[in-house]
Amino acid sequence: MKLFEYRGKELFDKYGIAVPNGKLATGEKDFSNLNFPLVLKAQVPIGGRGKAGGIKTTKNLKDAKEKLSQIIGLDIRGYKVGKVLAEEMANIKKELYMSISLDRSKRMPLIMASASGGMDIESVPDDKIFKEWINPLIGIQSFNIRSIVSRLGLEKEETKQVSIVLSKIYKLFREYDCELVEINPLIINIEGEAMALDSKVIINDDAMFRHTDVEPELTELTPLEKDAKEKGIAFVQLGGNIGVIANGAGLTMATLDALTHFKGEGGVFLDLGGTDDPEKVKQAFELMKKAKPKVIFLNLFGGITKCDTVATGVKSVITKEGIDCPVITRIKGMNEDAAKEILKDAGLITATTLQDAAKRSSDLAGGK
Amino acid sequence: MKLFEYRGKELFDKYGIAVPNGKLATGEKDFSNLNFPLVLKAQVPIGGRGKAGGIKTTKNLKDAKEKLSQIIGLDIRGYKVGKVLAEEMANIKKELYMSISLDRSKRMPLIMASASGGMDIESVPDDKIFKEWINPLIGIQSFNIRSIVSRLGLEKEETKQVSIVLSKIYKLFREYDCELVEINPLIINIEGEAMALDSKVIINDDAMFRHTDVEPELTELTPLEKDAKEKGIAFVQLGGNIGVIANGAGLTMATLDALTHFKGEGGVFLDLGGTDDPEKVKQAFELMKKAKPKVIFLNLFGGITKCDTVATGVKSVITKEGIDCPVITRIKGMNEDAAKEILKDAGLITATTLQDAAKRSSDLAGGK
Amino acid sequence: MAIFVDEKNKVLVQGATGHQGVFHISEMLGFGTKVVAGVTPGKAGQDVKGVPIFNTVHDGVEETGADTSLILVPARFAKDAVFEALDAGIKTVVTITENIPFHDTMEFVHYAKYNDALLIGPNCPGIASPGKTKIGILPGSIFLEGNVGVASRSGTLTYEIVNSLKEKDIGQSTCVGLGGDPIIGTTFIDSLIAFEEDKNTRAVVLVGEIGGTAEEDAAEYIKENISKPVFAFIAGRTAPPGKRMGHAGAIIARGKGTAKSKIESFKKADVKLAKFPTDIADLVEEFV
């Protein structure tokens, strides 16, 4: 779960990492107790908000009110701005970059730091990014911190400050089951204090059960995706008009891939998982219908799951609830023949192979 | 460092392990806020205080005052009672034993638990003690707790209580660098609550630098041993009358052993370590003199340390400060001949072999 | 021969008495797997399909000599279960459980290394060496004993591919379900090393998907070290960045983990790529 900047900063504050004095602003009174100049920052779960007009500096209350109203409601790459963080402007002496993410290959947390803060880290040349891997069995050690911080070209007191920040963000990273904690920029202000001017914190969805203090904000999901998530169904909305239901994440992806081969475009990824529970099948079809695909492509491989059981569930949903778009089915595996009969009986189109099904779905969706 | 029972219980309290309501008592007013009946317990760093009259129960204030005065000043196996812990008497339903110590062979913490609490654990048969080892890389896990607590024959709620205590004492054991945390007995009182009626906590001396909140109480050391410890000298007082100074713990022990072969008895173990610093040599001799041995046996092997440098230090101490007992020396290793000359010159007896020196020391100490 | 597991593995099931446990113990027994013990705390003395249940893995190992554990417990208890298995001396741990917090997985992956144990999964269907053993939830009916090794990050997709191999009478030496999580124990490279050494394996099929760089790492490894032919299918060519595609590990993050990058890497390593999952069997058939 991606946290808004202000939520990430609340966690920073909890761990004793300095952040600028600030608060969420929706109106005039929210600027009280803050000293101008201020920075107004749109709270959206993606980057590039500066260019999109989502960050503005302001020197007085009148100006602040005006700029706030400009930012609120702004559409930034598809996200409508609902929350704006107003913060006191920091006096920057140095800008650094620091993050902890997951190195999947090494299976360890990876610390990255750079003296080139404030820029998109992808645009910083590799030799200016310093890396340190942390073995999860022993956690972060003094030598890790020394090794990475000593390369940032800092003065002694700055080194000390940044070292403390690093040990604190590692603690946060581990204790909150984070996928990513990024501070860009981590500044040294003219008072010599290390301070996080931005925050990017992503908490591992699978670990949310032990972080009940973090209120879920599924900001990056569509309303249907949120709905699916609550039902425990893997459901992703895509750009196209063909809704794919398959069992297993890999098979569902492969089905979407097959469509493109025939110039079809997937509109929904829906992984039924290992279930043949009629209730789950029903929920899946309901979600799919709400996404309004032009064609539904149902691709099943029956391994442990029996094809005919799933088919019976599908038939029952279709006959009871009706369906207003063609459903192409491709069934393989245990009891496939019985399943095909049941689906044919329910009025669905049964294809012979994956390619055949993908072609027919694509053709139908393309209006051919 | 061995903590007094009441100090261990302060730590238990800090970690949320229930202990009886109590306080240190030296006079009448110390019984206020406590409900009779009370148990008065002499605070000494050894076991067997019950048999020695160091534990008494009391039902009223008058009786308590009287019994307190009986306990204070009592001599329990060489330790004069200075502190008495007065505690409210618990209503015991079950008595358990639980400890975490160090398994040197497995190099892991070892949890031991038994349903036979309140007894000396050495007298409990092996098949009634349950053991569980904790890998220090991952610390205590639920399965460890489940495995050991489920064998204690407890009811469901008791199991839960004891499980929590175990996870807490492990935390204490690790965070306070303990050699031992023992609760005997750990009781279930009639209210169904798990409670520590006794505490035995030993903190690793080498880790005291990170536990500055624990005030040192070197209760098990003699005054001279305390003095030596502050000076960083390995010094142990023994029963005999020959003071041994050697370099290296193993060599010092071996020297003491050699004495017994000739019916001599070691009175002091003093390990000079790897030093040839004249100041350290001086301190060592001063300590040794205070222990008033009948004979001093100086046994040196010069490896990295040069024998003549140490000998020069010894000579300087002896000539400046004087010495009022015979000093037998046995010198071996680098520059031994020069060293022997220097020591002979200082009026010390130089023996040829370890056996010769041990025999001469023993003979002299025995009055022969 | 086979890799990682064979008829000698003595399997203990953690989470044995639940619905899934009972069903799969039965399925595995039917496949010929030596299932010797089950563990569910508090249920010692019971049995599942004749397999004795113990309170702890330690007890199960002591009584039955189990050397392999199949983890079927819920996600929040999985770390404890894997730790318990490893501490009890289990040397092969197959973790089926999905949705385990990856920080937990990181810890037990490294703890498995400390114990010199083989860890397969998590979030995987298990492993099968046809004709010898099946440890996990893979359908027994799709397999055929033979000479093709399969390692896959996906479940049903693997069944589909293995089934299509079988339909062409191409048998398998071992099929390893590596798991769909970002952090897994046994990787493509581990499997490739074992398949390269295994005399009975003549070709290897890798089933990859978006997310991470496991396929890229494997491609690099293949270039230098693998002499046997390798075939691959990559799922997720049309997946958008930033979306978790069913599997926790199937996500294109910060420009990394695209199917394009994986396909190109494999091409450079002379790995033959299939367009459709069902094509793999055709490619392998040509070779065989």
Place this chain on the structure above:
Amino acid sequence: MAIFVDEKNKVLVQGATGHQGVFHISEMLGFGTKVVAGVTPGKAGQDVKGVPIFNTVHDGVEETGADTSLILVPARFAKDAVFEALDAGIKTVVTITENIPFHDTMEFVHYAKYNDALLIGPNCPGIASPGKTKIGILPGSIFLEGNVGVASRSGTLTYEIVNSLKEKDIGQSTCVGLGGDPIIGTTFIDSLIAFEEDKNTRAVVLVGEIGGTAEEDAAEYIKENISKPVFAFIAGRTAPPGKRMGHAGAIIARGKGTAKSKIESFKKADVKLAKFPTDIADLVEEFV
């Protein structure tokens, strides 16, 4: 031949620029040890007796190919230093430092196991394979190349014993200072296994002392597994219970760790025991 270390070990010294570091780098170089790097944070670019100093072990390993580290840092930094060495890929770590909290030692002993690394010490004088290398603070002058292996929990006592061997022209294959702490990396048993395998070792001398059950464990092992003659000396026959006799590990606690128990165990394993440390050489001479 020798055990654990020989002329091929490339040694890096952690804590290289302190008094002890400079002295022992010089001593080791004099003995013929390949000292290739030193580490002291903030002192990269300096050198000690011609040995280049680096800020981190990682840098030192990368630049010099060091595979062995000698730890001379103060006790409170020792855990960090050992972790750093292991993470940098060092495979042999010799820890001289005394007074390390044993909880720290427990962690790095197990972390060394995770890294398949050999850990000698802590609180030990190091290890020497005469004629080949010396890694530690043992005096170089006492050794003679030969066929007796020595493993010892004590420092000076070992020098005394090795010296008396030399005086009788009995050389040593390797002398391992195991360390006087309650928790140590390499044990008597580890040393015995290696000496048994080493073709150049004809007899083994063990120098034990009170505390723990390392000698008892070794005796059990010897009975079943060691064919070469073993000689032993145990220090502390007259030590009282409950007192730490210089070494943190030399303490009789709760009735365990008495010299009597160790001596009896060794006797049962047909290990020849010396009364005085200087007697060992006589016993070995009889055998040779």
